[in-house]
Amino acid sequence: MLARFRRAGLWPMLRKEFIQLRRDRLTLAMVVVLPAVQLLLFGYAIRTEVRNLPTVVLDESQSSESRALIDVMRNTGNFRVIGSVASRAEVRRVIERGEASAAVIIPPDFAANLKRGRSATAQIVVDAADPMAASAAISGAALAGAARSSAILAQRTGGQPPLEVRVRPWYNPGMRSEAYIVPGVIGVLLSITSLVVMSLAVVRERERGTLEQLVVTPLGRTSLLLGKVLPFVAVGYVQMTVVLVLGKLVFDIPVRGSLLLLYLIAGAFITANLGIGLLISTAVKSQVQATQLGYFVMLPNILLSGFMFPRESMPEIAQWIGLVLPLTYFLTVLRGILLKSASLSAIWPETLALVTMATVLFSLSVLRFRKTVE
Amino acid sequence: MSTALDTVATEVAVQTRGLRKTFGPVVAVEGLDLEIRRGEVFGVLGPNGSGKTTTIRMLCGLLTPSAGDATVVGYDLRSQQSEIRRSIGYMSQRFGLYDDLTVRENVRFYAAVYGLRGAALDARIVELFEQLELTPRAEQLAGKLSGGWKQKLGLACATAHHPKMLFLDEPTAGVDPAARRRFWEIIYDLARDGTTVLVTTHYMDEAARCQRLAFLSRGHLIAQGTAAEIPAQFGERTIEDVFIELQRRDEGEAA
Ligand SMILES: Nc1ncnc2c1ncn2[C@@H]1O[C@H](COP(=O)(O)OP(=O)(O)OP(=O)(O)O)[C@@H](O)[C@H]1O
Numbered sequence: 001m002l003a004r005f006r007r008a009g010l011w012p013m014l015r016k017e018f019i020q021l022r023r024d025r026l027t028l029a030m031v032v033v034l035p036a037v038q039l040l041l042f043g044y045a046i047r048t049e050v051r052n053l054p055t056v057v058l059d060e061s062q063s064s065e066s067r068a069l070i071d072v073m074r075n076t077g078n079f080r081v082i083g084s085v086a087s088r089a090e091v092r093r094v095i096e097r098g099e100a101s102a103a104v105i106i107p108p109d110f111a112a113n114l115k116r117g118r119s120a121t122a123q124i125v126v127d128a129a130d131p132m133a134a135s136a137a138i139s140g141a142a143l144a145g146a147a148r149s150s151a152i153l154a155q156r157t158g159g160q161p162p163l164e165v166r167v168r169p170w171y172n173p174g175m176r177s178e179a180y181i182v183p184g185v186i187g188v189l190l191s192i193t194s195l196v197v198m199s200l201a202v203v204r205e206r207e208r209g210t211l212e213q214l215v216v217t218p219l220g221r222t223s224l225l226l227g228k229v230l231p232f233v234a235v236g237y238v239q240m241t242v243v244l245v246l247g248k249l250v251f252d253i254p255v256r257g258s259l260l261l262l263y264l265i266a267g268a269f270i271t272a273n274l275g276i277g278l279l280i281s282t283a284v285k286s287q288v289q290a291t292q293l294g295y296f297v298m299l300p301n302i303l304l305s306g307f308m309f310p311r312e313s314m315p316e317i318a319q320w321i322g323l324v325l326p327l328t329y330f331l332t333v334l335r336g337i338l339l340k341s342a343s344l345s346a347i348w349p350e351t352l353a354l355v356t357m358a359t360v361l362f363s364l365s366v367l368r369f370r371k372t373v374e
Numbered sequence: 375m376s377t378a379l380d381t382v383a384t385e386v387a388v389q390t391r392g393l394r395k396t397f398g399p400v401v402a403v404e405g406l407d408l409e410i411r412r413g414e415v416f417g418v419l420g421p422n423g424s425g426k427t428t429t430i431r432m433l434c435g436l437l438t439p440s441a442g443d444a445t446v447v448g449y450d451l452r453s454q455q456s457e458i459r460r461s462i463g464y465m466s467q468r469f470g471l472y473d474d475l476t477v478r479e480n481v482r483f484y485a486a487v488y489g490l491r492g493a494a495l496d497a498r499i500v501e502l503f504e505q506l507e508l509t510p511r512a513e514q515l516a517g518k519l520s521g522g523w524k525q526k527l528g529l530a531c532a533t534a535h536h537p538k539m540l541f542l543d544e545p546t547a548g549v550d551p552a553a554r555r556r557f558w559e560i561i562y563d564l565a566r567d568g569t570t571v572l573v574t575t576h577y578m579d580e581a582a583r584c585q586r587l588a589f590l591s592r593g594h595l596i597a598q599g600t601a602a603e604i605p606a607q608f609g610e611r612t613i614e615d616v617f618i619e620l621q622r623r624d625e626g627e628a629a
Pocket residue numbers: 374397400401402420421422423424425426427428429467
């Protein structure tokens with residue numbers, strides 16, 4: 001088979017593409033620097049949970065009980081106590097100015113009520129203009145309240161709390177959104193850049209008039225398109241390595257499974273996306289059209305693949321569309337290998353889907369590609 | 375196969391019968407019957423939009439004819455595309471080589487695509503560089519070359535594989551007179567070595583250098599013959615007179 005490609009001109013084609021790629025600073029920047037920048041942006045910006053809300057305390061009780069409650073709240077990680085205030089008016093002022101997003105108010109009778117066995121109340125004031133922050137404050141407060149209640153109850157009855165629910169967040173014990181988002185970003189960046197760069201590759205030659213000169217040669221269709229695709233598979237690997245290393249260094253994403261397995265499956269994923277790009281490139285008349293079509297394909301990749309929203313909560317039709325996107329499968333693979341140290345036996349259906357897509361998409365482009373200028 | 379047919383096959387480089395190409399409502403080439411003999415330099419003339427490029431593109435397999443058929447170097451245009459591709463060279467009207475590759479890299483790429491490897495490839499590159507005097511510009515990016523050098527590079531790439539038939543679409547457009555003369559010397563060298571050359575041009579002095587000519591007007595072949603025969607057919611003195619008369623007639627019809 002290799003001999004056949006050799007005769008059909010695959011090697012000269014590859015050589016030419018690599019030389020051109022090396023001289024194309026813009027594309028190189030786009031495929032290496034851009035993903036790095038985007039990873040940093042995405043990783044920091046997209047946070048599905050809120051931690052460390054700046055919080056002030058108005059402790060009118062000044063008791064060991066009040067201090068114990070504040071400690072528990074601080075331990076939830078949702079609140080970061082930035083100082084104490086002396087009055088309710090001051091609470092209002094700091095929240096209005098945005099210096100704090102939450103305030104804990106413990107009334108003077110707090111400790112006394114507890115001592116008498118009565119129900120004691122504490123109050124949390126939240127700046128709910130940011131709903132995400134508000135819900136974090138509410139859940140943090142509820143958690144702290146429940147924890148403190150059961151501890152006090154246990155003290156009073158001198159026994160164990162009657163009921164305790166322990167939540168064990170597997171694979172991502174800190175419940176940090178980066179651990180979930182960053183592997184996703186790797187997948188999204190890989191798919192977008194491969195798709196866009198590739199969708200320009202053939203049509204660029206068409207626009208520049210070099211395709212006309214190329215297709216009168218005996219160069220085979222498969223060699224021509226394979227020569228276009230393979231250099232970008234290499235580029236895809238470089239890209240993936242850059243974002244993985246950055247993800248590890250900056251966001252401390254775990255790498256628990258086999259990197260070798262990840263890189264092998266990534267080959268199929270990159271090729272599948274290049275296949276989509278190639279299909280676009282052989283179908284359109286201009287680079288502008290290619291870019292437009294590229295964006296059109298990018299959107300479902302971001303919205304329906306499970307990158308930002310869990311697919312389980314999507315309407316059925318959206319889930320169906322998600323099933324034809326390589327990214328959907330690769331996200332499972334990425335999160336599986338990185339976070340859960342999944343082995344091939346756990347992710348073989350996704351692997352099979354990716355290999356199939358890569359093969360079908362590339363073959364389709366070869367079949368579609370005509371060696372004419374019509 | 376009869377001997378007569380064999381003789382015809384070796385004598386005739388290109389034969390077209392009723393070749394036609396339409397783009398939607400536009401008829402670019404209509405009922406074209408051409409015959410180009412082996413080893414001759416055949417010129418195709420005609421005003422802008424008369425169908426010269428379309429004809430060449432069909433003969434190179436870049437466009438599928440809407441009707442009619444043709445043989446190119448003895449192979450059938452519709453069924454023997456890959457044989458044709460191996461035996462022809464083509465220089466498109468618009469510069470079609472890679473601006474971001476050097477002269478050497480372009481030539482090497484084309485020679486390699488045509489199957490040359492190793493020592494044979496290196497030897498051929500040296501040969502082409504000498505023949506076309508490209509050596510001083512070998513390491514320059516093709517995009518940075520001036521018109522004349524670009525066309526010489528184009529010719530080097532189109533002839534890297536010693537094609538039997540060469541299609542040159544306005545190869546000397548935008549080339550200075552000295553370089554134009556040199557270019558034609560090279561064309562004659564190629565023809566002397568047995569290459570058939572089809573060349574389109576808008577220059578009358580170049581038309582006069584062709585052994586035979588075809589005149590296209592609005593997609594139709596309206597005259598075919600030597601540079602001496604054609605003006606006589608139209609009752610004009612020179613080819614240029616014929617050309618201007620045709621263009622005037624075209625404009626009259628369009629109005
Ligand atoms: N791809 C195409 N799509 C639509 N129309 C086309 C296409 N190619 C050529 N034509 C039309 O076909 C006609 C012949 O064009 P062609 O390029 O063959 O002329 P030409 O003789 O090469 O002209 P020039 O001297 O300007 O190069 C023109 O009317 C042109 O507009």
